[in-house]
Amino acid sequence: MAHDDFASEPVRGLPERPPEGERILWQGRPHGWWLTWDSLSLPWVAGYFAFLTLWRFFTVIEQVTLARAVALSVPFVIMGGIVIALLLVVGYVQARATVYTITNRRVAMRIGAALTVTLNLPYSQIASADLRRGRGGTGTIALDLMGDTKLGYLVCWPHVRPWRMRRPQPALRSIPDAENVARILAEAAETRVATPKIERVAPAAAMAAE
Numbered sequence: 302m303a304h305d306d307f308a309s310e311p312v313r314g315l316p317e318r319p320p321e322g323e324r325i326l327w328q329g330r331p332h333g334w335w336l337t338w339d340s341l342s343l344p345w346v347a348g349y350f351a352f353l354t355l356w357r358f359f360t361v362i363e364q365v366t367l368a369r370a371v372a373l374s375v376p377f378v379i380m381g382g383i384v385i386a387l388l389l390v391v392g393y394v395q396a397r398a399t400v401y402t403i404t405n406r407r408v409a410m411r412i413g414a415a416l417t418v419t420l421n422l423p424y425s426q427i428a429s430a431d432l433r434r435g436r437g438g439t440g441t442i443a444l445d446l447m448g449d450t451k452l453g454y455l456v457c458w459p460h461v462r463p464w465r466m467r468r469p470q471p472a473l474r475s476i477p478d479a480e481n482v483a484r485i486l487a488e489a490a491e492t493r494v495a496t497p498k499i500e501r502v503a504p505a506a507a508m509a510a511e
Contacts, residue, residue: 350381440479
């Protein structure tokens with residue numbers, strides 16, 4: 302019988318129901334192929350094994366026959382194929398386990414395939430959001446956090462801006478239609494930050510303030 306690890310979520314991608322007044326504006330996940338390409342360095346890995354294959358071939362071609370040189374090079378092709386297949390599986394699983402959520406109050410990121418965590422990032426803690434356009438119509442939106450908000454790079458990986466280890470920036474990686482998502486995020490953040498906060502003051506506290 303199939304088992305859904307996230308069946309207990311009251312709302313897809315969120316650990317609990319949004320409070321009154323909070324609305325989900327967008328939900329999505331990374332594109333599996335482009336997440337693998339971008340965050341797992343698929344082209345570099347493929348290029349590395351291609352280099353090993355050619356290096357092996359040209360180092361033995363002058364000593365053995367052509368057929369023998371090809372046979373001695375094939376193991377590198379096989380190893381490269383296995384590694385690439387594993388990377389594709391990892392990228393697919395990471396993408397399937399991820400849900401990015403943008404509401405009118407925060408950005409929530411349910412991430413992690415083996416160890417699942419949910420990051421809740423209110424707009425009041427986000428200093429800026431940077432869009433980097435990727436391939437296939439995808440893109441990555443990196444969030445620069447304010448103050449002393451600290452996140453572990455390895456805990457968030459691959460959902461972080463690459464190589465920002467000292468001050469990790471959580472990121473919506475390899476998402477389709479990234480420009481439209483960035484627009485939704487910018488409008489929601491601007492509206493939220495511009496909304497005045499109204500707090501109830503007890504009568505006694507009000508009199509003391511006077």
